[in-house]
Amino acid sequence: MVQPRFVRPTKSSPSSNSGESNSSNLYVANCGPAVGLSHDAIAAVFAAYGKVNGVYAADDSGVRIIISFADPCSAKSALEALNGRPCPDLKGRSLHIRYSVLQLPSEVNDCVPVSLVDSELNIPGLFLLPDFVSVEEEQQLLAAVDARPWIGLAKRRVQHYGYEFCYGTRNVDTKKRLGELPSFVSPILERMSLFPNFDINSASLDLDQLTVNEYPSGVGLSPHIDTHSAFEDCIFSLSLAGPCIMEFRRYSVSTWKASSADAEKSGDSSCIRKALYLPPRSMLLxxxxxxxxxxxxxxxxxxxxxxxxxxxxxxxxxxxxxxxxRNLPCRCKYPQYCDSQQQM
Ligand SMILES: O=C(O)CCC(=O)C(=O)O
Ligand SMILES: [Fe+2]
Incomplete structure (x- = not known):
């Protein structure tokens, strides 16, 4: 079954009015399977306010969920009763609740024209190299990861090497080094200098963290900027086994917090959108x-x-x-998107 998609109501949305909403869906942060609270346990608590149609993961964090009530009045009562207070039946956790609205399929499919080459996008610092690995190397890389254990997230599977990536904080625990990167990526690392115009400082090329993602068909990734304080300048992504379309969005109004999909959901900032086709065996920088x-x-x-x-x-x-x-705070030229450079 395809999971319904929800967004937070925008200020201009007809269903919202000064923070009030007639939505029957709630976005609930600070509870979920990642903190030992099953969707059933959460549904049981919210069912005290009316019929619950479903509980869904809001994203991959495992600590943000969507409760879909049959009736908007139930959502309103639950929000008023539970928001911002410790909930004894959910391990005493304080729930942060907002309204959420169902996104219509037509809105989901509003796609931007997709480019086949990086230069067409005109985004400084974005490069795509097709055929970065051969068909044989692709098979070997897939066999290598398939021989190792996968970690199951809500909709996809992952493996972490070098350092574990924590989805709740979108950061790494620098004290928990898992070890060297596996030898099967060595040929790829040696090939990074193939990127043209490659005058980036070499410290950011000493790559030490690998996340392997396996997406089933129809599964994507929420809009985000990789946390500035977590990683250095260069981020590489090798596509294997199948293609995908990657969209790029530059929001005119944004904060670093908005990068964890909030920018998309808030709907109160306009953005420039561009898209690139990533074929299998290509490397994106x-x-x-x-x-x-x-x-x-x-x-x-x-x-x-x-x-x-x-x-x-x-x-x-x-x-x-x-x-x-990254071991020192980020000093990039984009403080509005940078968690290291936030004014308190
Ligand atoms: O799958 C990809 O190519 C991108 C993954 C990604 O953006 C991430 O792990 O932060
Ligand atoms: Fe990313």
Missing amino acids: LSGEARYAWNHYIPHHKVGKVKEKAIRRSSRRVSFTLRKV
Whole structure:
């Protein structure tokens, strides 16, 4: 079954009025499977306010969920009773609750024209190299990760090497080094200098963190900027097994907190949108402006349109995201998106 998609009501949305809403859906932060609270346990608490149609993961964090009530009055009562207070039946956790609205399929599918080459996007610091690995190397890399244990998230599977990536904080624990990167990525690391115009400081090329993502068809990734304080300038992503469309969004009004999908949900800031087709075996590099100021996003679609042709996602796409963990605060030129440079 396709999971419904929800967004927070915008200020101009007809369903919202000065923070009030007639939505029957609530966005609830600070509870979920990642803190030992099952969707059933959460549903039981909210059911005290009316019929609950469903509980859904709001994102991959495991601590943000959507409660869908049958009736808006139930949502209102639950919000008023539970928001901002410790909930004894949910391990005493304080719930942060807002209204959420169901996104219509037409809104989900409003796609931007998709480019096949990086230069067409005109985003400084974004590069795509097709055929970065051969078909044989692709098979070997897939076999190597398939021989190792996967970690199951709500909609996709992941593996972490070098340092573990924590989805709740979107950061790494620098004290928990898992070890060297596995030897199967060594040939890729040696090839990074193939990127043209490659005058980036070499410290950020000493890559020490690898996240392997396996996306089933139709599964994407919420818009985000990789946390500035977590990783250095260069972020590489190798696509294997299947293609995807990656969208890039630059929001005119944004804060670093907005990068964890909030920018998309808040709806109160306009953005420039561009999209690029990532074929299997290609390597993407996000650096400079592309890395620090643009959200990247993989739409949750099974079929995308590329140059008027429908492109069907294959049964899986596996990506290798290679980054360098940052040990000192970020000093980039984009303080509005930078958690290291926030004014208190
Ligand atoms: O799958 C990809 O290519 C991108 C993954 C990504 O953006 C991330 O792990 O932060
Ligand atoms: Fe990312």
